[in-house]
Amino acid sequence: AKKRGRNRSFWFEPQMEDELRFRNELEAGIRKGIAAGEFVPYYEQQIDLESGKLVGFEMLARWQSPQYGLVSPEIFIPIAEEIDAIGILSECLIRQALQDAKQWDQSLTLSVNISPIQLRDPWFAQKLIQLLVEAGFPPARLEIEITESCLHENIGAVRSIVSSLKNQGVKISLDDFGTGYSSLSQLRSLPFDRLKIDRSFVTELSGEANGKELVEAIVSLGKGLSLPITAEGVESNDVLQHLQTMGELKGQGYLYGKPEDAETTRRRLAELNML
Ligand code: C2E
Ligand code: CA
Ligand code: CA
Ligand code: CA
Numbered sequence: 001a002k003k004r005g006r007n008r009s010f011w012f013e014p015q016m017e018d019e020l021r022f023r024n025e026l027e028a029g030i031r032k033g034i035a036a037g038e039f040v041p042y043y044e045q046q047i048d049l050e051s052g053k054l055v056g057f058e059m060l061a062r063w064q065s066p067q068y069g070l071v072s073p074e075i076f077i078p079i080a081e082e083i084d085a086i087g088i089l090s091e092c093l094i095r096q097a098l099q100d101a102k103q104w105d106q107s108l109t110l111s112v113n114i115s116p117i118q119l120r121d122p123w124f125a126q127k128l129i130q131l132l133v134e135a136g137f138p139p140a141r142l143e144i145e146i147t148e149s150c151l152h153e154n155i156g157a158v159r160s161i162v163s164s165l166k167n168q169g170v171k172i173s174l175d176d177f178g179t180g181y182s183s184l185s186q187l188r189s190l191p192f193d194r195l196k197i198d199r200s201f202v203t204e205l206s207g208e209a210n211g212k213e214l215v216e217a218i219v220s221l222g223k224g225l226s227l228p229i230t231a232e233g234v235e236s237n238d239v240l241q242h243l244q245t246m247g248e249l250k251g252q253g254y255l256y257g258k259p260e261d262a263e264t265t266r267r268r269l270a271e272l273n274m275l
Pocket of ligand 4: 113147175176
């Protein structure tokens with residue numbers, strides 16, 4: 001572009017200047033939003049695919065911004081990570097989620113997503129256990145979901161966090177399985193309790209390509225490692241039927257419902273007599 005910016009910003013495209021302004025605005029909004037309690041947990045049902053029974057919920061963060069409306073975690077989680085606010089944000093979400101989940105039927109688990117950045121905090125395990133104690137929430141009902149990219153962090157530090165949490169009874173799931181670059185030996189390097197097959201593979205079950213073989217291979221890998229499996233992104237009956245032929249799986253996805261806020265979740269549970 002020939003049009004030059006004002007003064008010192010001569011090397012800036014005007015559009016870049018707008019983007020930077022927006023970015024600064026978002027960062028400030030996130031910081032303020034954390035303090036103002038604008039971040040809230042939503043809950044997605046997790047189902048035992050064989051019986052169709054509800055077994056738990058995954059907490060998925062939402063930003064109820066007065067300025068932007070309901071904002072997706074795909075937008076604000078990466079920014080919160082970059083501005084070093086992910087720890088405090090996650091803490092305030094988990095604190096709310098534990099209060100909600102405490103009211104639910106004792107058979108229901110709560111899964112929460114943990115960013116690789118959080119595992120760099122040597123106090124992470126202690127902080128999480130503190131939250132459980134504070135809420136009076138049974139550790140065995142909590143599952144943390146970590147992604148394969150966590151395996152590229154300082155593996156010794158991650159292993160010590162995982163073992164502290166497991167000693168307390170907290171469960172550990174490997175999230176988005178198949179999308180990362182972990183080798184099978186890395187998969188064995190942490191004592192996972194569950195594998196979650198990423199939605200991108202599950203969706204392929206309804207396609208013509210080799211989708212079915214791929215998911216079957218992942219499921220038998222899980223079986224070989226004695227790891228229970230959850231399939232993400234179950235959107236259709238067609239996909240459900242395929243999954244049901246593969247053994248005892250859990251699943252979640254739009255077939256069962258989109259993530260809902262705490263109040264809607266309560267009403268759903270009241271109807272099921274699970275409050
Ligand atoms: P994820 O952990 O893979 O979560 C599943 C995502 O897929 C969720 O998106 C969920 O709403 C969406 N989903 C579930 N079922 C279906 C389906 O049947 N079809 C389709 N098309 N989508 C489905 P969401 O809520 O936008 O979250 C996106 C990602 O943000 C999550 O992916 C997770 O990695 C991250 N995230 C969410 N909450 C938190 C959090 O509190 N902390 C951290 N660190 N990350 C979070
Ligand atoms: Ca997840
Ligand atoms: Ca996923
Ligand atoms: Ca994820």
